[in-house]
Amino acid sequence: xxxxxxxxxxxxxxxxxxxxxxxxxxxxxxxxxxxxxxxxxxxxxxxxxxxxxxxxxxxxxxxxxxxxxxxxxxxxxxxxxxxxxxxxxxxxxxxxxxxxxxxxxxxxxxxxxxxxxxxxxxxxxxxxxxxxxxxxxxxxxxxxxxxxxxxxxxxxxxxxxxxxxxxxxxxxxxxxxxxxxxxxxxxxxxxxxxxxxxxxxxxxxxxxxxxxxxxxxxxxxxxxxxxxxxxxxxxxxxxxxxxxxxxxxxxxxxxxxxxxxxxxxx
Amino acid sequence: xxxxxxxxxxxxxxxxxxxxxxxxxxxxxxxxxxxxxxxxxxxxxxxxxxxxxxxxxxxxxxxxxxxxxxxxxxxxxxxxxxxxxxxxxxxxxxxxxxxxxxxxxxxxxxxxxxxxxxxxxxxxxxxxxxxxxxxxxxxxxxxxxxxxxxxxxxxxxxxxxxxxxxxxxxxxxxxxxxxxxxxxxxxxxxxxxxxxxxxxxxxxxxxxxxxxxxxxxxxxxxxxxxxxxxxxxxxxxxxxxxxxxxxxxxxxxxxxxxxxx
Numbered sequence: 219x220x221x222x223x224x225x226x227x228x229x230x231x232x233x234x235x236x237x238x239x240x241x242x243x244x245x246x247x248x249x250x251x252x253x254x255x256x257x258x259x260x261x262x263x264x265x266x267x268x269x270x271x272x273x274x275x276x277x278x279x280x281x282x283x284x285x286x287x288x289x290x291x292x293x294x295x296x297x298x299x300x301x302x303x304x305x306x307x308x309x310x311x312x313x314x315x316x317x318x319x320x321x322x323x324x325x326x327x328x329x330x331x332x333x334x335x336x337x338x339x340x341x342x343x344x345x346x347x348x349x350x351x352x353x354x355x356x357x358x359x360x361x362x363x364x365x366x367x368x369x370x371x372x373x374x375x376x377x378x379x380x381x382x383x384x385x386x387x388x389x390x391x392x393x394x395x396x397x398x399x400x401x402x403x404x405x406x407x408x409x410x411x412x413x414x415x416x417x418x419x420x421x422x423x424x425x426x427x428x429x430x431x432x433x434x435x436x437x438x439x440x441x442x443x444x445x446x447x448x449x450x451x452x453x454x455x456x457x458x459x460x461x462x463x464x465x466x467x468x469x470x471x472x473x474x475x476x477x478x479x480x481x482x483x484x
Numbered sequence: 485x486x487x488x489x490x491x492x493x494x495x496x497x498x499x500x501x502x503x504x505x506x507x508x509x510x511x512x513x514x515x516x517x518x519x520x521x522x523x524x525x526x527x528x529x530x531x532x533x534x535x536x537x538x539x540x541x542x543x544x545x546x547x548x549x550x551x552x553x554x555x556x557x558x559x560x561x562x563x564x565x566x567x568x569x570x571x572x573x574x575x576x577x578x579x580x581x582x583x584x585x586x587x588x589x590x591x592x593x594x595x596x597x598x599x600x601x602x603x604x605x606x607x608x609x610x611x612x613x614x615x616x617x618x619x620x621x622x623x624x625x626x627x628x629x630x631x632x633x634x635x636x637x638x639x640x641x642x643x644x645x646x647x648x649x650x651x652x653x654x655x656x657x658x659x660x661x662x663x664x665x666x667x668x669x670x671x672x673x674x675x676x677x678x679x680x681x682x683x684x685x686x687x688x689x690x691x692x693x694x695x696x697x698x699x700x701x702x703x704x705x706x707x708x709x710x711x712x713x714x715x716x717x718x719x720x721x722x723x724x725x726x727x728x729x730x731x732x733x734x735x736x737x738x739x740x741x742x743x744x745x
Contacts, residue, residue, distance in 0.1 A: 462595030
């Protein structure tokens with residue numbers, strides 16, 4: 219954060235770290251105490267039990283696979299769907315944002331599809347594509363697609379008209395304006411869209427796996443629910459959080475590299 | 485000149501929607517590319533929709549009953565999430581100390597999609613309204629916090645300096661400069677949160693429920709009635725769109741001339 223309101227000095231970083239440790243420490247102590255000393259412990263396992271379960275399952279077996287393998291299954295689905303969905307989404311979004319005619323054609327259709335959450339497509343995608351990978355990838359495609367389209371469109375539309383007029387005055391062609399002004403100006407918005415898209419894809423793959431699957435993190439927590447195994451659910455949730463966190467970090471790093479001039483304050 | 489262009493685009497829009505429906509109709513009802521148990525045509529879907537308004541078969545409630553039960557839960561969780569999330573996000577972006585203590589905890593739960601909590605909440609609270617509302621609350625909360633936070637952070641330092649020069653107090657700078665700057669982002673957050681809420685709700689209903697649109701489409705899948713699934717999906721989409729439009733109306737009123745096109 220270089221341009222924003224709160225400019226932390228370097229010395230503040232230590233204070234930040236200390237405060238973070240205190241906050242998280244308090245949370246863990248509260249969790250531990252709550253489960254060890256009160257009746258809550260009968261329902262919810264403590265942090266140590268959950269950590270042990272993760273340690274055991276990481277390379278051991280939860281269901282038919284290790285936790286690592288479950289993560290791998292979920293990630294593979296997300297990556298394929300996200301890649302296709304975001305490519306199509308960015309292209310369509312920029313087109314719709316910049317060319318009025320493209321917006322007139324696609325926007326009404328997009329507006330009919332978009333409010334339907336990708337998760338609501340689960341039943342029909344199972345009928346259309348069966349129980350295999352295709353259905354899940356289709357769902358993740360939808361999740362990534364609608365978010366990136368929306369944001370790329372907003373990005374292309376919010377370009378400063380003065381800049382465009384200046385370019386026109388200096389004799390830039392329509393295509394030059396698009397590639398040298400609209401595209402770079404939309405990048406921050408596109409990245410905001412990609413970040414939403416990746417978390418939405420991640421949520422969608424979990425839902426898809428929860429509804430119908432025999433592997434993946436979504437399966438892990440729903441199997442925990444069916445077996446009344448709270449430890450498995452919580453270790454699944456922790457793993458889901460870790461993966462989600464790593465995905466977010468990757469997106470943020472990519473954003474830092476690709477649009478250095480406009481960080482979104484994350 | 486401009487009006488002409490608008491009318492032209494409107495015509496194109498209507499044509500494109502009509503074209504899709506006609507292609508759908510031709511593919512299914514005329515050429516019979518797919519059987520009706522896989523991909524029903526528009527006529528069949530429309531008939532099922534009319535039917536479902538009055539008939540309780542095959543899942544025990546009419547469309548309106550499912551709709552109402554879904555909306556109730558979604559709004560409850562969403563309202564809670566927005567009321568807590570937006571102020572918290574603003575506070576985190578504005579005040580260093582809130583940021584320092586709340587941010588780490590928030591960062592812990594943030595990467596976990598709301599619907600990942602569904603199994604845990606179902607075990608703890610059963611399949612009733614509590615577990616669903618909690619899931620929706622978490623989803624909405626995260627979206628609201630993230631966007632309000634980002635919005636406040638977008639405030640230009642120059643604007644704050646201007647405030648300083650004219651002797652604005654801290655709260656004046658917050659309410660007159662930072663929050664108006666952030667309003668478009670806050671509204672984006674509210675709209676994203678609405679989407680997440682619906683999503684989480686549908687997921688919860690797909691998994692374990694006895695009523696609601698998610699339950700309806702899941703039941704329809706079990707008995708291979710894709711027409712009812714599509715009716716349900718369109719209903720889910722329509723409600724989402726109506727809410728979004730309402731929010732947009734509020735946005736136009738509140739955030740005049742900001743990112744309103």
